[in-house]
Amino acid sequence: MGESLNGLKRSIMCGECREEHIGQKLTVMGWVQRKRNLGGLVFVDLRDREGILQVVFGDEINEEAFKKADLVKSEYVIAIEGELVMRQSPNKGIPTGMVELKGESIRILSESQTPPIYIKENLDAAENIRLKYRYLDLRRPDMQEKLVIRHKAAKVIRDFLDENKFLEMETPMLTKSTPEGARDYLVPSRNYPGKFYALPQSPQIFKQLLMVSGFDRYFQIVKCFRDEDLRANRQPEFTQVDIEMSFVDMEDVLEVNERLIQRLFKEVKGIDVQLPIKRMPYDEAMAKYGSDKPDLRFGMEINNISEVVKDCGFTVFKGAIEAGGSVRAIVAEGCSGMGRKKVDKLGEFVKTYRAKGLAWVALKEDGIKSPIAKFFSEEEMNNIIEASGAKTGDLILIVADKDEVVLQSLGALRLELAKQLELLKDNNEFNFVWITDFPQFEYNEEEDRYVAKHHPFTMPKKEDMHLLESDPAKVRAEAYDIVLNGEELGGGSIRIHESDVQEKMFGALGFTKESAWERFGFLLEAFQYGPPPHGGIAYGLDRIVMFLSGTENIKDVIAFPKNQNAACPMSEAPNVVDEKQLRELGIEITAKEDK
Amino acid sequence: MGESLNGLKRSIMCGECREEHIGQKLTVMGWVQRKRNLGGLVFVDLRDREGILQVVFGDEINEEAFKKADLVKSEYVIAIEGELVMRQSPNKGIPTGMVELKGESIRILSESQTPPIYIKENLDAAENIRLKYRYLDLRRPDMQEKLVIRHKAAKVIRDFLDENKFLEMETPMLTKSTPEGARDYLVPSRNYPGKFYALPQSPQIFKQLLMVSGFDRYFQIVKCFRDEDLRANRQPEFTQVDIEMSFVDMEDVLEVNERLIQRLFKEVKGIDVQLPIKRMPYDEAMAKYGSDKPDLRFGMEINNISEVVKDCGFTVFKGAIEAGGSVRAIVAEGCSGMGRKKVDKLGEFVKTYRAKGLAWVALKEDGIKSPIAKFFSEEEMNNIIEASGAKTGDLILIVADKDEVVLQSLGALRLELAKQLELLKDNNEFNFVWITDFPQFEYNEEEDRYVAKHHPFTMPKKEDMHLLESDPAKVRAEAYDIVLNGEELGGGSIRIHESDVQEKMFGALGFTKESAWERFGFLLEAFQYGPPPHGGIAYGLDRIVMFLSGTENIKDVIAFPKNQNAACPMSEAPNVVDEKQLRELGIEITAKEDK
Structure with missing residues (x-):
């Protein structure tokens, strides 16, 4: 049941009402946070995205509205018209606390059953229930604030990169399974039964191709996918801020990214990040802190x-x-x-x-x-x-x-x-550091060969180039990570653009020319036609927003996250599908869920 | 092979050089568009994202540079230092035509084989070759321009919506298979063998849930997916500008969207769209133009x-x-x-x-x-x-x-x-029209029942509400499409927020309460907890950019599009995957490609 708006217009958000609006006839709409009937008056705390406003109904204000207001319950959606007045007993705890609305008419736009979770800040409910009723969980002001911060962060990043001549370009979601990476999510093809697309783990190859195309400066805020067993703060789909630049060396990449970080933390969080951000070679970080993402606080x-x-x-x-x-x-x-x-x-x-x-x-x-x-x-x-x-x-x-x-x-x-020892209690520091000079390779005992620590297109440091064949373990890379308070926010590298270096690199990785082409064919082919010197970086947006919003739970910064089993208790994804769909794709289920 | 930058910095883009820079020592980097050896001088047209600059090398300028410049071929990537001077024979056809650079040193950053397609405007090469060598196709200035327009369009849309208090929020890519839609792309789940995620056809349900959550104004520029047989100008993955608002009726949605359209076409294309945009009821459009997307030019x-x-x-x-x-x-x-x-x-x-x-x-x-x-x-x-x-x-x-x-x-x-009759030859008009009052239902002969023309959550017009049960064919919806020059740019509706109306709606669609819950369970559940009146719209961004960039080929506005068989000739996606991957997912291939 519910009344309709019928042309009624909201004139102001609840949370925006201030003393300057006193005397005005206003129309507000929102959710009933709570209702009390006190001394012949009905008080309704009305909530919208901007905050909470107290509305008072009384026999003497409007009898009909008073009676109707007394019928509403928590989470009903209502519209109220009335005059904003000075509040009788001011509440300095909320921004609208100096005023209240005299409810002259009320419309009940929709009713609500008793919600299974409380709509209040810092709720301590079981995660499964919160995820199942995510749309209610997201009504909590502290949850909303985090997603507002996420919006702002993405906006500031886009503004900054646009001002600095980066073009946002979309790369494919339906692409080819990546060699040498994490496990791909696969998508069966109907047009080519027996073949599969893969969802991208990152747009790495595509962004390098865009540099080959001469787009000069690229970025994208984009979903990426990894089908790995989930640890805390990992999600099967995550959002990457992906950046690539041409005709640059490491100093150029770091310089523009430091300004980006400075702008982001200033505009969203009000924090002054001092530039330049300090740097620490990988070896030093490992020796002093036993980690390539040291917490320097x-x-x-x-x-x-x-x-x-x-x-x-x-x-x-x-x-x-x-x-x-x-x-x-x-x-x-x-x-x-x-x-x-x-x-x-x-x-x-x-x-x-x-x-x-x-x-x-x-x-x-x-x-x-x-x-x-x-x-x-x-x-x-x-x-x-x-x-x-x-x-x-x-x-x-x-x-x-x-x-x-x-x-x-x-x-x-x-x-x-x-x-x-609670050394970081009450510590509000944002301690950034670039970790540089990463090893080019790491030894993979299982495969008994060197694998690329960053990826196979990362440029070795010039002064270590001569060791590529003789002593790969000693080769350092033009790679860098940006670390904040012991967490990696992002990382990148200068890429190899010279074919002879790339060949030596593949040699060190144990690839023949043929096997390298089999794996990376279209990028290698592209590199035959004049690749510019280029390099870039990718940030985890979810991780960044966690810092900006002060949460340690990645699920808090994602509107509809998955649980630890990569499932969504709300939509019940993944789920069974029709036989017909599988037939069209030319696949069959061989193993049934045993969980 | 290739030299490295070794700290060399670009000081200006080729296409930005103007008379005001004459006398300056500049460093430019880019691709060799062409090289001529004329009368003892070597002329190189150097190309970057911003345009082309003529560089001249001569014995008398610098002998070493002159000799090296004579070695370069088309699409080599080079860096040149030199002084910008007045051009001997000005070329008024290009923005840099009044100046040229005296090449005092040259570095060959990378070489290029002879490209399989010409890098020039308005190339007339076979589409398959263009897609296979997409990174070269994208070097063409007219192709680059379209993707620059795409970037600008997305930026203007985001700026406008941000200014108007819309929050960009990400919705899941790995979600549940949609009933009542086109064919889904499926993603097998490793954690739940035999179950599947589906890639979203649109974020429809999620954006409505965000309204239930009280986010008030949402938007997202987001990839959507449909596994349908491809017609011209259809792609398996496409980009949607998705918008939803709370506490609004149709007038509110149209008003803000008209301002968005006006801003977009003004800022990107320099065109003044007169507001309000005219409106035409569906019946009139059909009667006069035989189409719900009439070309009114x-x-x-x-x-x-x-x-x-x-x-x-x-x-x-x-x-x-x-x-x-x-x-x-x-x-x-x-x-x-x-x-x-x-x-x-x-x-x-x-x-x-x-x-x-x-x-x-x-x-x-x-x-x-x-x-x-x-x-x-x-x-x-x-x-x-x-x-x-x-x-x-x-x-x-x-x-x-x-x-x-x-x-x-x-x-x-x-x-x-x-x-x-070439009635539209030289016609530069941008003729917008809102088509309104769509039928709520259309009769599906195959299923012998009414199906929702827009979707099952679309609000019927108030004055037709009484016909929901008695004469569904006559019910018109609070739905609207925006049409430009005979193409649908987007469409949307006011959604049902009253549970009694929703029940009647399902009745008309032939669903029992049980079958409706089976299909739309979590949205219906959410609607029990106080949904606000809400409505929205979704635009096809690819379509919009086609208009803004003046192309009739959707592939021209997508960096890496698929061909008519939903395949990518460049990356060779889709492709075969390892047996091990399928085993982990609990699926098996039953039909092999027969194409």
């Missing part, structure tokens, strides 16, 4: 103490170094008094990162306490303390193993300790 | 002459009227002398629209000529002439049949004649 850097323990009597340390590994430490400031149980838990924690154990040295006021103290002379122990950079009151935490294990486990331990 | 309206022939002796006319049909005519001005062969061909033409034949009356200076003259008295013939609105020198063309056949065939004949 706090110190607790990793220190290599191998040099001072390499000749010690403690076989665990000595053995690790002799096997080509290292011994490294982080210092938990003021934690010398940490209880044994807690320290043991940290030991368990590093084991999940393949460390065999965690050695510790507590520098208490009354002397050193450490289970490994007995293996060291006083001088050796002093050297360890000095090399770790610890002082009285601190706790030194040490891992000895292969470099990879040491760095990864101490990097994770560093973040874990920051959480436990 | 010329007259040649259809006239109903049933009244004056209903009692005549010509059984074809009389019979058609007695069977409930009609006799209608169009007048080809000044065509009384059209040859018999040509007229016969028009007769063949209307037969493809199921007309049984085409009667004609030629009003020659020396009297009437018509094969059907013998069936009519002089008075009857004069009545026909008068009812048709013909004058001496004209040719009357008449079809008698069921209304539907008469209108459709005469509507098509009208357009065909306009083409043959």
Whole structure:
């Protein structure tokens, strides 16, 4: 049931009513946040996208409206005409709190059943229920705000890139399955039974082709797809801000992107990002923070103490170094008094990162306490303390193993300790850093070959070019990531535009000319016809909006997200389809759902 | 092979060089459009996105550069440093024609094989070759211009809608198969073997849910998908400008959209669209133009002459009227002398629209000529002439049949004649019209039931509401299309927000409550919780850009389009995939490609 507007026009949004409108006849429309009948008056809090306005109905204002207003319930949609007046008892907690509307007539546009979730800020309801009734969840002002921020962010990005002569260009959604990537979502073709399109994991190849075409500066805000098992903050479809430029080197790409980031955080969040954004080579990030996306809002850097323990009597340390590994430490400031149980838990924690154990040295006021103290002379122990950079009151935490294990486990331990010690509580810093000089390759043990760390079209650094064939592991790439507070916001590279470099690159990846063409044929073909020097970057928009709106849940910044099983409890996608549809596509179901 | 930039920076685009830059040292980069060696000088036309610049190399300018410049070929990518000077022999045909660059150094950034298609305006190459080498086809300045227009159009639309408080919101690409629509593209689910996502045909349901959520004003420029057999100017993936508003009626939607259209055509094309845009009810459009997307740039309206022939002796006319049909005519001005062969061909033409034949009356200076003259008295013939609105020198063309056949065939004949008679030659008019008052239903003979002409959530007109159950065929809808020069640019409607109206609507469509819920469950569920009055529109962006860029080929406004078989000759999508991928999805191929 419901009345219709019948030509009635809204004159103002609820949340926009202010003292300057007092005395005006206004028409507002929205949802009933709550209704109270108090002392012969009906008070309705009316909600729209802009906020909440109090409307008061009374016998003396309009008897008919008063009676009808008393019938409304939460989430009814109503339209009210009346005069805006000074509010009797002002509410300074809301922007409209100085005024109220005297309800002279009311129209009930639609009714509502009792909603299964409360429409209020910071709701603590089960995620499944929130997703099933997403349209109600999205009525919550804090949820709406996040999507308003998303709109603004996309708008600022587009404005900036347009001003800087980037053209937004659409690339295909129905494309070819990508080699060397994550798992593709496939789309069966009806015209070519037995063949499939793939949904794009990124427009990488297409944006490079657009550079070959001479479009010079391209961008796109675009959906991308990966059919991977979902971890927290991963969604099967996600939105990428994709950028590519011609006739540039890394400095050019970084420069324009720094201005983009500055503009974005200023306009949407009011934050001044200081330029230039600092840079850190990959090797330094790994050595100091055990991560290629270091959180620089706090110190607790990793220190290599191998040099001072390499000749010690403690076989665990000595053995690790002799096997080509290292011994490294982080210092938990003021934690010398940490209880044994807690320290043991940290030991368990590093084991999940393949460390065999965690050695510790507590520098208490009354002397050193450490289970490994007995293996060291006083001088050796002093050297360890000095090399770790610890002082009285601190706790030194040490891992000895292969470099990879040491760095990864101490990097994770560093973040874990920051959480436990609440080092980032009330920290409002936005700490950006470019990570540069990534390795060109990483060794894939399963396939027993080098694979591209970024992708096979990434330009090696000029000074490492001579190592492409002789020592691929040492080759660094013209690749860069932008990291904010320990999260990767985006990454990119300068691409190879010289065919001889590209051939060497494929050689290092173990491809023959034929197998390279089989995989990347149309891009390689295009590169025979004058590719310009080019490079670019891609950002995760969802991730950016999470920062801008202050949420740690990716689902909060997506209007209709999927759950952890890549399903939508609201629409019930994915779902069964008709036999006829499958017949037309020339496919058949061989395995039924067993979940 | 190729040199690298090595820090060299472009200082200006080729196409931007003007007399004001004379005397400056400039660095330009781009593609060699052509190279000539004339009288001891090498002339290179260098091309980038902004245009072409002449560069001259000579022994006396720089010998090394001169020699190297002589090595370059078409489509090589080069960088040149030099001084901009006044051009010896100005070329007023291009914007940079007053200047030229004295090439003091040259770097060959990459070489090019001889391209398989010419890089020049208005190329007349086979479409398949153009699509296979799309990256080269897109180097042509006229192709680039169209995609620049596309970028601008999307930007203007976004700016306007943002200013008018619309929020751009993304809706899912992986969603549920739609009932009652075209054929869906399906995406097999790995997490739920045997189940499928569908790619959206439009975000219709999601945008309505966003209105239920209270977002008030939504838009999105978004890819949509239909797996239909492709006709000219159809693509399997197309881009929609999707808009929805709350607390509005039709006038509100039309008003804001007229301003959007005005702004778009003004900013991108420099055309003043006069507001308000005229409106025409569906019935009038059909009666006068035999089409719900009439081209109003010329007259040649259809006239109903049933009244004056209903009692005549010509059984074809009389019979058609007695069977409930009609006799209608169009007048080809000044065509009384059209040859018999040509007229016969028009007769063949209307037969493809199921007309049984085409009667004609030629009003020659020396009297009437018509094969059907013998069936009519002089008075009857004069009545026909008068009812048709013909004058001496004209040719009357008449079809008698069921209304539907008469209108459709005469509507098509009208357009065909306009083409043959070149009525629109040199016509630069942009003739917009809103078609309103669409029928709510159309009868589907195959299913023997009424189906929604727009969609099942379209609001019937208030004054026709009482006919929903008794006479659905007569019910008109609050639906509207925007038509430009005979092409539909977009369409929309006010949606039903009252549950009782929605129930009657489903009744008229032959759904039980259960079957309606099965198909539209989550939208109906959402509507139980206070839906606001709302309505919207969706435009085809590709179609709009075709108008803005003056092309009749949809492929020209899409960077990487598919061919008529929904395939991409460049990427070779769709393609075969690994057995392993199919196994993971729990599907198997049953029919192999037989094309």
